[in-house]
Amino acid sequence: MKRHSVFAVLPALGSSVMALQRSVRLLGCLLAFLAAPGLLATSTALRAASDLTSMDAAAASMARVIVKFKEGTELTKTLSVDASVDETVARDLLQRRADVLSSRVGVTLTSGRAVGPRGQVLMARGLSAQALAAKLAQDPHIEYAEVDRIRRALWVPTDPLYATGPTNGAGPAVGQWYLRAPDATFLSAANLPGAWDRTRGASSMVVAVLDSGILKDHPDLQGQYLTGYDFIDNAAVANDGDRRDADPADPGDWITSAEDKNTGGFFHGCGASSSSWHGTQVASIIAAATNNGIGMAGIASNAKVLPVRVLGKCGGYDSDIQAAMYWSAGLDQTGVPANPTPAKVINMSLGSDGTCPQSYKDVMSAVTAKGVVVVAAAGNSAGLAVGTPANCPGVLAIGGLRHIGTKVGFSDLGPEIAISAPGGNCVNLTGACLYPIITALNSGTQGPVAGGYTYSDSTNASVGTSFSSPIVAGTVALMMSANPSLTPADVKRILQTTARAFPTTGSAADTAQCKPPTSTEQLECYCTTTTCGAGMLDAAAAVAASVVKPVAKAxxxxxxxxxxxxxxxxxxxxxxxxxxxxxxxxxxxxxxxxxxxxxxxxxxxxxxxxxxxxxxxxxxxxxxxxxxxxxxxxxxxxxxAAAPVPPTPTPTPSNSGGGGTMSVVWLLALWFAAWLLRRQGRRPSRSA
The missing domain is CATH 2.60.40.10 (Immunoglobulins)
Structure with missing residues (x-):
């Protein structure tokens, strides 16, 4: 739906009499609204939110495309949109761009949000997104046009060893095994204690979690969050009654059976599920409070989490994710307040299959230039190719490992993976999960339950590359706390050169070596450096290699x-x-x-x-x-040197007068006396 300010309505509607009449009627409605504050009552607000959600749900049938305009074209010059433009004015300018393109390509286009510099979302009815992208890509004003795909949280594994388990239970008995120093049982443990000896993270270190939002009141995350943002621009997906706003709280992402089965509905085929609280799970792995006497330990507990909401019911659009990436790195976005606390690390435990689109490449180029490290989950499609955005250049793609160091069944693989880390695994087909990842949760199956703050366990297990990724992101936060001058290239190099070698034995006799991905699933297999990255994460070694040693000078x-x-x-x-x-x-x-x-x-x-x-x-x-x-x-x-020897003083004759002048007189007198004696000796002696 197109929205205008009062002052933008008349020019936008044209000069025809009919358009003018519509403008007057609209202006009258707006004035009547401003004169009637009672219209803002709760019931009306709720009805407006419901209408907004219904409208956005209906938009599901529209084709969505991300376009980027070429630099220097007449269209971008005359209808320039940048981050300093008011949101209402920006929407009008974006729609006017869409109107110009509509006349050029013969399709009625509706504008969505701006995406980075010279980019925006365009929507249309009556054709597929692929067809719309192909049509728009032919226009000389367009640099590229790509389908605005939906990405989903990667927490639900397809591993056959994933245990549903009973609904009441606790554990695991091994606790947070994946954080400890590795040993014969836990070969893939990430070795955090050695890293913690050096740093628990700097308070100035910011890690952006692009996910489903957060539970603000979980006791293990009190004081760990900065002010974030909700980038979801579809009210049906957002599930909180509005679109983009400054509240990244997670209202729940449940899908009912009726929604899943409603043919033609927005959430048809998404799969019925309870709320995942996925963003809170990821955030807790990175920065849950430590040494507070409750719950779990976070990896970088002194760092701060920037919660950025991009996933709602059934996932989130690329356009929202990309806008959030720009903003998280401190790059301004049209219609969104500037980010006062830009992140140095971005974690994205989300994705779907497919090659990396150019729009993601553009984002990564800009974000990396700001010195921001982007970490993403490789994917959970049981050994298929790494998905997007993990397969994009510059992203640290993270694979998942079993406790014994082999590739866990659900993890995807391929040459794009930089390194692998524990992803949780259950071993058994039935009963309690033995080696899950512990995360912070809420007991609510739809909306959050007040006071219902809890943790995943052996019967409500958290496993997936969604949880491998924040283990690495937390480690990167420690590395960059130890050495703030590290670049994204430095971080990747250090992680890979300090990684421990993958094991080649220790699993079942029929466990094969991992092979390059095809269309056939690969479950557990022995990792290689071409399928699972450089090796197994060693946090202690990575942080030690990151530290800049003092230069001592005596x-x-x-x-x-x-x-x-x-x-x-x-x-x-x-x-x-x-x-x-x-x-x-x-x-x-x-x-x-x-x-x-x-x-x-x-x-x-x-x-x-x-x-x-x-x-x-x-x-x-x-x-x-x-x-x-x-x-x-x-x-x-x-x-x-030896102490200097004092010089021997020259003896000085004593005299009553003292001083150098009197000594000379004395010598002259002595000489005269001697002369007189010699003179007397020469005279003849006289007789008596």
Whole structure:
């Protein structure tokens, strides 16, 4: 439905008398509405929401296409739309673009939302989406036209080992096995304890979860969310009575049996199901509160989750997902407030089959240029090819592993996968699931139940690559907390070079090696680096390899070290990684050279001093520790000179007068006396 501001109505309707009459009637209706605040009563609001939902449900029969206009065409110049334009004005401009194209291609087009720069959604009746895309792609103004497909959450596996189990139970007995250090039983465990020794995540680290929205009040996620956004532009899919808004809360995504069986209905063929609370499950894996005495541990518990709602009943459209990706990375979107807390990591546990469309490639190019890492689930179609968006260039596609390190049956595979991580598996065909992933949930089967906050367990098991992906996304958050300067390329390289090798034994005797994907399913198989990525995630090794070590510098501040005098040294010019601070200094005397036995000052400050007793060479060392506990050391060799020997003073004859002038007079007098004596000796002696 096309919406206009009061001031945009008349120009949009044209100059005909009939159009003018319609404008006057519409203007009168709008003025009457503004004069009657009682129309905003609850019952009317609910009826409006119901009408909006019905209208959007009816739109399901329309073909939906994402188009991108070529840069510099007359159409984009005269009808330019950017993020600074008011939403109402933007809708009018987008529809006017659609009207121009309608006359060119001979199809009545209705505009949807803008998608990134020069992109928008177009809808039409009477033909398929594929046919509409083909027709629009021929127009010289259009760079490309693609079907606006629906992507779905990837949490429900097709693995035959997926256990339905009883409805009352607990467990699993092994707890969060997938976070622990790997051992002979849990070969694929992600080795988080070693990573946590370095960081639990920076409070400034933001991970966007593009999913079904979140349960705001779950006790294990209190204080973990930032202000997000709901990007669903179809009220029937949104299921919350409206379209896009600033509330990413999850109202539930249940599908009733009647909706599923209603031929021609919006949700026909979606499959009857209870609400999944999928977004909350994913968010809890990444950042559930830790050490709070309740529930589960999150991977990056000090990081923050940016909840971005893109999935509702039966999934979500590509156009909404792509707009959310732009916004999450801090790239403005028309009609949406700017994102005050852009993400460094985006997790997308969603997708469907097919090759990567150009529109996703455009988004990934823009998002990656902002330094944002995008992590996505490979898919759960039992060993078929990796789906979209995980198969798009630049995305870290994540495969799923069983506890013993083999590919779990439901996980898709192929060369697009960067790395694999635990996806949960049950082993048994009946009874409680043995190795699921623990996630945060609500007990409501449709809407959320007040106080009904709980966790998945062995009888209500969570398994799927939807949960492999956030294990990696959480690890990436730790890596980028340890080193904020990492680029998406750096992250991929480190994850792959630190990954542990896949096992080649340990499963049933008939377990085969994984093969490249075809149209035939592959269940459990031994992974290779061409089918499941570089190896098994090792979070501890990845974080360790990400850390920028301090650069320790030990320098001499005493100009000429001399025995008997204090010698001063400093480490004040040492440096630590970006975003880090020096936590401690530690000075040690590596070699006293026989002239020093220790420091004369404290050894835990930036400066220190020692007092050498003689000449020699002294070696000191300083160790600098940053606030992540990462250390670096530096040695300094100091040559100490002997103490200078005082000069022997020249003896000075004493005299009563003192001073140099009197000494000369005294010498002259002495000379004169000697002369007189010689003179007398030359005279003849006289007789008595």
């Amino acid at each position: 320098e001499l501040t005493t100009a000429s070290p001399t025995a008997g005098s204090s010698v001063q040294v400093t480490a004040a010019n040492s440096t630590v990684g970006a975003g880090r601070t020096v936590a401690a200094y530690a000075w040690t005397l590596k070699d006293g050279g026989g002239v020093a036995t220790g420091f004369s000052t404290a050894t835990n400050a930036a400066t220190a001093a020692f007092l050498p007793s003689g000449a020699g060479t002294v070696v000191v060392q300083v160790t600098v520790t940053d606030d992540l506990g990462v250390q670096a050391s530096a040695d300094l060799s100091i040559v100490v």
